[in-house]
Amino acid sequence: MITTTLTLLLLSLGFCKGGLQENYIDDFEETEEVEVFAQPSKYGSLWPLPQKVQISEVSFKLSSSSFKIVDAKQSSAGASCSLLQDAYRRYFEYMFGSGKRQQLNKGRRGGPSEVTELQVWITSPDSECDGYPSVSSDESYELTVTDQPYAVLKAPKVWGALHGLETFSQLVYEDQYGAKSINSTSINDFPRFAHRGILLDTSRHFLPIKVILANLEVMAWNKINVFHWHIVDDPSFPYLSRTFPQLSQKGAFQPYTHVYTPADVKMVIEFARLRGIRVVPEFDTPGHTQSWGKGQPDLLTPCYSGSKPSGTFGPVNPILNTTYEFMTQFFKEISTVFPDAYVHLGGDEVDFSCWKSNPDIQKFMEQQGFGQDYKKLESFYIQKLLDIVTTTKKGYMIWQEVFDNGVKLKPDTVVHVWIGGGSNEEMSRVTDAGYTTILSAPWYLDYISYAQDWQKYYKVEPLSFNGTEAQKKLVIGGEACLWGEYVDATNLTPRLWPRASAVAERLWSAKDVTDINDAYNRLSAHRCRMVDRGIPAQPLFYGFCPHEYKGI
């Protein structure tokens, strides 16, 4: 064992100290971002930063010819746990596969001192190896790197072990001779928030399965644990329903090439499970449903122009029994296809103009005594829908309007706050009413600008609203949303990463992890690691990676 002084080199980041005078343009959107220049962080390239981490100056070597990741003898998950065995292979490949990785945190060349094994020890009797992650999953882990000669990763469940493997891989770096090295390290880690999600939208553009899987992989690197699959919307209905195949047959952009078959969906769910990621599908109604109407006649409300149907359609028709019969069958299928305990039911942005134009709806409003208050009609619909979904034994998430409109919600409902103005007040109201909530309002990643906007996302404090401790406990996390108007397979991945990484750290790390300079340094290295693992994560600012992206 050789004690060394950490020699932190600027290998991954080549920034000039001199001021950069950039060409400007008059309509340049001035931002408040701090201009930071890369320095090595004492935490190297760790991202998101673990809750407790001690890295000493003692360094060891790792050899691809001898290093092994193995189940600890005492572990409750052994060779039969393919989730872990798959993860071992994956992380071995990340650490030794390309032989190209370099990291910031570099020790001097040491002697023969070597870490030959990482022992993975699942401590709880039920490892949950064959289960699905949930909002209450234990994701904690402890990692101890010494040359005893075993490094040890302890976790109550496989979910924590997966995170620990990622963290271990982030600790490995190459010294100045290219030798794989790791410093003596002690980490105790767990997430600050249980729900750390990314919303992808496969309706405005179809995303090939390959793109979804690649991004699930990157989510795991960032300890993101929820894939919110906004699978259908107005523009297209790519979900191939066994019960109602006409929905995608008529509603997809193309019924054979631009659909997600049951096998596709199953693959996405299993790929995600193996990485500790929940798949929460969203089937948004009664608005955002234009594409549903193509394959399901009479589902949508016919709009009227004067006394005649105009030929266009509005939201789901809430006054027909057939609507609820359809929803019952449809969500029965959804509840079996998607194993997660929650389904997202949408409920946002319902446009009342079509309902108002329709004489049958008007008559119904009168019968029900709703007057001219179409929010009551919306609530009428949602209430019936929630009752239907409740019979499938699923919990539900809904966009904030459903709460705002006073719909009666089950106590375990998750209210999703997304409207940019007044989101703090909304968080106060939702939690004051006793509902669990997640935050997306400040994290709409579809909005882009000429700036280091990751800093804006990073600086968000989800609990900054006015409320009691009890209220704050109801905030279970948040989601970065990448809506699809301007995003498809050509540009999704670089636009998502590393911008979503900023959200990932905010939701994982301790509240006081707010040093923007340290974050810049670690995130720069983390993004180069994503590039090195084959993902086109875009740069934060000028500079370079040791190995630039190899694609076009």
Next chain:
Amino acid sequence: MITTTLTLLLLSLGFCKGGLQENYIDDFEETEEVEVFAQPSKYGSLWPLPQKVQISEVSFKLSSSSFKIVDAKQSSAGASCSLLQDAYRRYFEYMFGSGKRQQLNKGRRGGPSEVTELQVWITSPDSECDGYPSVSSDESYELTVTDQPYAVLKAPKVWGALHGLETFSQLVYEDQYGAKSINSTSINDFPRFAHRGILLDTSRHFLPIKVILANLEVMAWNKINVFHWHIVDDPSFPYLSRTFPQLSQKGAFQPYTHVYTPADVKMVIEFARLRGIRVVPEFDTPGHTQSWGKGQPDLLTPCYSGSKPSGTFGPVNPILNTTYEFMTQFFKEISTVFPDAYVHLGGDEVDFSCWKSNPDIQKFMEQQGFGQDYKKLESFYIQKLLDIVTTTKKGYMIWQEVFDNGVKLKPDTVVHVWIGGGSNEEMSRVTDAGYTTILSAPWYLDYISYAQDWQKYYKVEPLSFNGTEAQKKLVIGGEACLWGEYVDATNLTPRLWPRASAVAERLWSAKDVTDINDAYNRLSAHRCRMVDRGIPAQPLFYGFCPHEYKGI
């Protein structure tokens, strides 16, 4: 020959007619863009739109087993013209290679009527096959598609033939049975502006050669004919100079992996030449030179803090003879490495604070009688630099500040207008002074926003400034600039395309080609073609391509 009615199908574009209600956010930047929905254009997927084009409803088939692109007997460029032979292979591959292409403009299935040959006829005695394109190159061509049975592409020079081949390939589509088809067509085409450029910045991030070549390829598809290579700047000096190898040895991000060797540069230039593209290198001085100073001691001005050097450096030191000796040797090399008749000398954004701090500079100012007017010192430097470059027999381009500061310029100088505010007034002033000019101010593609910003670029009219006809003739074109602060190999290509395509059409097509809806329709199809040819050109808005991008 079968006369058919054109059946224009919405195959490449699947837009809903219903309104899209999108989630909004309070700080959403409202834009003025027209929301357009895809309809097939009567011009199919042609981009940029040719000057004169007639497409009839008569359609022919093309068979990959019999179709040939051949030199016309009368052509002045035959089998020995490898530029054309290479282009024939390239375009045959685009048309028949993947067997996947589909286009908007579809004729009904016809009979055996077939186009079996495209004859390429270079009409001028000197085809310029082995030359380099220049600002005065003849790029015109005429294309006649009939089943006589030969389609004919006539062009005075190879440059027009290259454009004509691209246009021909854009006319080919698949009918509803997948059969390659083309309609009877007559096109007479030439560019509105001679200088149609794209600036890429390889200093703020290093761009691997592969990325540069891929984008040169796409430039050719868009009839862009100038690659403005902003090769060095403050952050790094990747140009490997034979004369001064220390410049990149010390000034590149990494001296072996992040440099352009003489062989690389030669390859870029030849790859560009074969596609009719000029390579205009920019070596910007006296500002933007931090990276130069690392490998060339005493080139930059030492800044002072009080009476002592602060250890930092400012712009090129204009008071030393060694500076001009260096520039003489350096630009002598540049003049031989880069065959283009022009070199871009920069001259923008010179910060005077360091010069002001330096006692030797102050003394020199006094000796020269410059008073406190550091613009005079800047002009002193630039004047000497221009004289040096003139001896290399090169013309020069400069950023507008050099003109603004009253430096004496050669009559053939190209003044590059880039400052966003007041660019119309600047265009008036520059042309009133009799200088040739190109416009970039409205086309800074590094600035991004949540919008269809291609429309903003498209709506620019470069001759909208106040001036005489003679003044307007001095505007030889423009350039789209993609500065590199936030752009590297991971995101450059989707960010550049199809946004730069909007600029490409503005600079090529007739002044009255301004129908934004028709442009949307053609550009949507053009971008799907770029995707089909393997380039991740990003979407304009929601919708789909028949074959989505296959990369990650």
